[in-house]
Amino acid sequence: MSVLEVLLTEIADCRACEASLPCGPRPVFRAAAASRILLAGQAPGRKVHESGVPWDDASGKRLREWLGIDVDTFYDPACFAIVPMGFCYPGTGPNGDLPPRPECRRLWHPRLLPLLERVELVLAVGAYAQACHLPARKRTLTETVAAWREYWPAVIPLPHPSPRNQMWLARNRWFETELLPALRRRVREVLAR
Numbered sequence: 001m002s003v004l005e006v007l008l009t010e011i012a013d014c015r016a017c018e019a020s021l022p023c024g025p026r027p028v029f030r031a032a033a034a035s036r037i038l039l040a041g042q043a044p045g046r047k048v049h050e051s052g053v054p055w056d057d058a059s060g061k062r063l064r065e066w067l068g069i070d071v072d073t074f075y076d077p078a079c080f081a082i083v084p085m086g087f088c089y090p091g092t093g094p095n096g097d098l099p100p101r102p103e104c105r106r107l108w109h110p111r112l113l114p115l116l117e118r119v120e121l122v123l124a125v126g127a128y129a130q131a132c133h134l135p136a137r138k139r140t141l142t143e144t145v146a147a148w149r150e151y152w153p154a155v156i157p158l159p160h161p162s163p164r165n166q167m168w169l170a171r172n173r174w175f176e177t178e179l180l181p182a183l184r185r186r187v188r189e190v191l192a193r
Contacts, residue, residue: 043086
């Protein structure tokens with residue numbers, strides 16, 4: 001087995017924050033040495049925890065629409081590495097899902113990300129992923145996403161595609177008219193190589 005394959009097995013077997021997880025550990029991620037795009041999100045939700053399939057919910061459906069790709073391409077590890085900030089479902093708080101557990105980023109990201117040598121594009125979905133992949137991000141998520149051209153072409157910041165973000169999308173029409181067409185072109189360009 002390669003170094004990456006060994007590491008992926010270790011991550012899948014991780015129990016580092018088991019005592020803090022209301023539904024127990026179930027790391028949900030995908031990656032391969034051939035991955036071209038790194039999709040960095042927050043952490044799996046309850047439905048994804050139950051299915052074990054990343055982005056297997058309404059948010060994933062919207063994200064695939066934003067990217068202009070089909071399900072098969074999205075789940076092809078040669079195309080996408082799906083590496084969230086937290087690999088396990090963190091539970092629910094008063095305003096939705098809790099933040100990702102910090103253990104994953106500290107334990108696994110420094111070892112995993114350098115092994116994804118073919119990644120040409122990082123999609124940083126949400127504030128937690130942007131904090132990790134965009135150290136020079138703006139004050140708010142909206143300002144960071146609005147400044148997407150500053151991070152182009154290596155990183156594209158995105159809001160979370162949750163159906164709960166309808167108000168954000170309605171207030172920020174530029175996202176659909178300016179950023180999404182450019183995002184789709186960039187994804188096609190990277191995957192065509």
